[in-house]
Amino acid sequence: MKNAEVAAAFDLIGDILEFQGANPFRVRAYRTASRVIHDFSEPVAGIVADSNRKLTDISSVGVDLAEKITVLVTTGTLPMLEELKAQVPQSVLALLRIPGVGPKKAAMLHKELGIKTLEELKEACEGQRVRTLKGFGEKTEVAIIAGLQFAAAPEIARMYWAEADMYAQALREHLLACKSVKQFEMAGSYRRGRETIGDLDALVESSDPAEVMDRLAEFDGIAAVLGRGETKMSIRLGNGLQIDLRIVPAESFGAALQYFTGSKEHNVVLRGMAKDRGLKINEYGVFRIDEKVKAASSEKAKSTARNKATKPAAGNVEGEETEGVYIAGRTEEEVYATLGLPCFPPEMRENRWEFQWAAAGKLPTLVEVADIQGDLHMHTDATDGKATLEEMVAEAQERGLKYIAITDHSPRVTMANGMNADRLRRQWEQIDKLNAKIKGFVVLKGVEVDILERGGLDLPDDCLAEADWVVASVHYGQNQPREKITERIVEALANPNVCAIAHPTGRIINRRKAYELDLGAVYEAALTHKKFLELNSNPARLDLNDIHCATCRQRGIPIVISTDAHSTAGLSVLRCGVLQARRAGLTKNDVANSRPWGQLKKMLGRK
DNA sequence: GCCGTTTTCGGCCCGACTGTTTTCAGTCG
Numbered sequence: 001m002k003n004a005e006v007a008a009a010f011d012l013i014g015d016i017l018e019f020q021g022a023n024p025f026r027v028r029a030y031r032t033a034s035r036v037i038h039d040f041s042e043p044v045a046g047i048v049a050d051s052n053r054k055l056t057d058i059s060s061v062g063v064d065l066a067e068k069i070t071v072l073v074t075t076g077t078l079p080m081l082e083e084l085k086a087q088v089p090q091s092v093l094a095l096l097r098i099p100g101v102g103p104k105k106a107a108m109l110h111k112e113l114g115i116k117t118l119e120e121l122k123e124a125c126e127g128q129r130v131r132t133l134k135g136f137g138e139k140t141e142v143a144i145i146a147g148l149q150f151a152a153a154p155e156i157a158r159m160y161w162a163e164a165d166m167y168a169q170a171l172r173e174h175l176l177a178c179k180s181v182k183q184f185e186m187a188g189s190y191r192r193g194r195e196t197i198g199d200l201d202a203l204v205e206s207s208d209p210a211e212v213m214d215r216l217a218e219f220d221g222i223a224a225v226l227g228r229g230e231t232k233m234s235i236r237l238g239n240g241l242q243i244d245l246r247i248v249p250a251e252s253f254g255a256a257l258q259y260f261t262g263s264k265e266h267n268v269v270l271r272g273m274a275k276d277r278g279l280k281i282n283e284y285g286v287f288r289i290d291e292k293v294k295a296a297s298s299e300k301a302k303s304t305a306r307n308k309a310t311k312p313a314a315g316n317v318e319g320e321e322t323e324g325v326y327i328a329g330r331t332e333e334e335v336y337a338t339l340g341l342p343c344f345p346p347e348m349r350e351n352r353w354e355f356q357w358a359a360a361g362k363l364p365t366l367v368e369v370a371d372i373q374g375d376l377h378m379h380t381d382a383t384d385g386k387a388t389l390e391e392m393v394a395e396a397q398e399r400g401l402k403y404i405a406i407t408d409h410s411p412r413v414t415m416a417n418g419m420n421a422d423r424l425r426r427q428w429e430q431i432d433k434l435n436a437k438i439k440g441f442v443v444l445k446g447v448e449v450d451i452l453e454r455g456g457l458d459l460p461d462d463c464l465a466e467a468d469w470v471v472a473s474v475h476y477g478q479n480q481p482r483e484k485i486t487e488r489i490v491e492a493l494a495n496p497n498v499c500a501i502a503h504p505t506g507r508i509i510n511r512r513k514a515y516e517l518d519l520g521a522v523y524e525a526a527l528t529h530k531k532f533l534e535l536n537s538n539p540a541r542l543d544l545n546d547i548h549c550a551t552c553r554q555r556g557i558p559i560v561i562s563t564d565a566h567s568t569a570g571l572s573v574l575r576c577g578v579l580q581a582r583r584a585g586l587t588k589n590d591v592a593n594s595r596p597w598g599q600l601k602k603m604l605g606r607k
Numbered sequence: 608g609c610c611g612t613t614t615t616c617g618g619c620c621c622g623a624c625t626g627t628t629t630t631c632a633g634t635c636g
Contacts, residue, residue, distance in 0.1 A: 025609080025618085026608050026609095028619080030608075033608085033609090059609095060609065060610090061609085062609050062610080063608095063609095064608060065608070099635090100626095100634065101633095102635080104632080104634085134627095135627070135628095135632075135633080136626090136627085137628095138626095139626060140626065140627085188636090201636085227623090227624060228624090229623065229625090230624095231623075234624095234635095244635095246623095259621095259622095259636095262636085264620090268619085268620055269620095270620090271620040271621075272620075274620090280620090281620085282620085282621060283623095
């Protein structure tokens with residue numbers, strides 16, 4: 001059983017327990033473990049099989065969850081989960097996907113009205129039966145009907161980072177037109193460079209919040225205003241993208257930026273550290289808590305109702321005794337400094353490794369787009385690209401690259417007009433002539449050779465031996481057992497002419513799942529034969545993802561970040577690949593194509 | 608259900624906004 005399947009089982013347990021109103025911390029324990037296992041760098045099944053190792057060494061996995069993982073991995077099923085599923089039909093969990101409906105409301109609908117599906121809920125709303133429930137009203141009923149379309153979508157659609165980037169740029173431009181805006185930053189998963197983005201978070205410092213909110217209400221493509229208060233406003237665009245806007249004063253801007261950039265997991269750790277030091281961090285700043293006041297306020301909290309003890313002092317961070325004394329918050333650097341921490345690059349803030357790195361004083365200096373000297377995977381109109389060889393070269397030079405490899409397809413990829421050895425050699429002659437004309441830039445004679453269904457490569461060795469750069473990739477036979485695909489890739493890595501594996505995991509996000517290999521054997525082969533693995537920057541693919549990159553870094557397997565561009569515009573996606581590399585903590589050193597071509601050649605042991 | 612320089616119990620981040628109720632619970636991020 002793969003880690004992703006174990007993670008999915010724990011996620012489902014979390015959902016059902018939440019629906020049942022279980023202890024929220026127990027729910028969180030399952031969710032946390034799910035995430036940790038999903039992101040874990042090796043199959044947990046391997047740890048189960050190894051008597052010398054313990055699952056409880058994985059953070060957030062205790063005795064209980066270790067036992068459940070063992071049962072899942074060895075039997076393929078979990079009795080506890082089966083029981084839960086019998087108690088709560090899966091269709092009921094869909095109710096939780098309706099915006100504004102959480103576990104309490106969903107449980108009430110299920111229990112009081114016997115609602116089991118979204119269809120039944122729709123009927124109940126239309127029959128005005130929902131508004132009769134305690135805590136529900138007319139507005140809730142209308143909101144539920146409006147929210148049903150989002151819940152009915154098979155999966156809540158997430159947008160590629162690159163697409164979200166276009167909206168983020170447009171939003172920035174739109175809001176900066178307000179005279180009162182002093183600072184603007186995007187926060188959330190967009191700022192952390194996640195592969196896909198669920199919604200956009202924008203943060204603004206302004207002397208006139210109403211002006212900014214009115215302006216947001218005029219944003220292109222807006223379909224609905226979901227809510228609007230004094231400091232916060234949410235809208236939804238026609239395409240479903242939600243945009244959250246927060247407006248904060250200058251003294252809170254850094255604290256709010258830190259807070260809304262997240263991730264949630266990163267912030268939980270940070271807040272815990274603050275607490276240990278007698279500090280409190282919220283979106284308004286860092287506060288020193290007076291012990292006497294704190295004791296009084298916690299007594300008060302116990303004796304009075306929830307939410308009443310500490311009324312937040314929005315826009316008045318220096319007031320409110322119970323809030324403590326403001327000590328920082330203008331910038332993120334300031335906030336982290338109060339805990340003796342460096343200002344983590346946003347891509348790192350996932351509570352994976354960053355706090356250990358900081359504690360050891362070994363926070364890596366992350367690779368940047370400007371570090372990349374060459375792009376080693378791209379196509380021309382000789383196969384399925386849209387631009388000519390010359391156009392691709394000109395674009396790469398324009399972008400400041402020092403070298404590129406032209407890697408058109410081999411003959412097996414008939415759909416893309418793949419090239420045989422003869423055509424390839426003619427292209428290479430063309431490249432030789434081009435190289436003779438240009439200075440300070442090298443065009444490499446390359447090819448993306450297919451790894452055939454039956455194994456072996458799609459071009460003869462003598463042809464491949466003439467190339468400067470050979471990437472091998474799987475396009476066919478993706479339905480084979482994963483072990484078989486792995487074998488084909490491992491065999492390709494052993495071929496002395498192959499330099500790298502293109503999109504090695506076969507990962508494609510959102511649209512469909514490709515074969516998604518476990519890369520254990522591939523890592524070994526790459527190390528043995530001193531080969532590279534490609535981080536494909538295509539936003540729909542992003543293969544390797546950040547987790548694989550992190551493993552490569554750990555094992556010392558060099559990565560090349562490539563665009564797989566099929567047009568001149570395609571070269572711009574490099575940024576998406578670099579973001580993933582940064583999320584994995586990769587430095588300039590970990591990325592082979594941040595070096596000059598001469599050094600790469602040496603790494604490959606070529607003359 | 609996890610975790611521990613407060614280690615086997617008692618915490619576990621914390622505030623905005625909405626709708627319904629009239630002082631607060633639920634949801635969300």
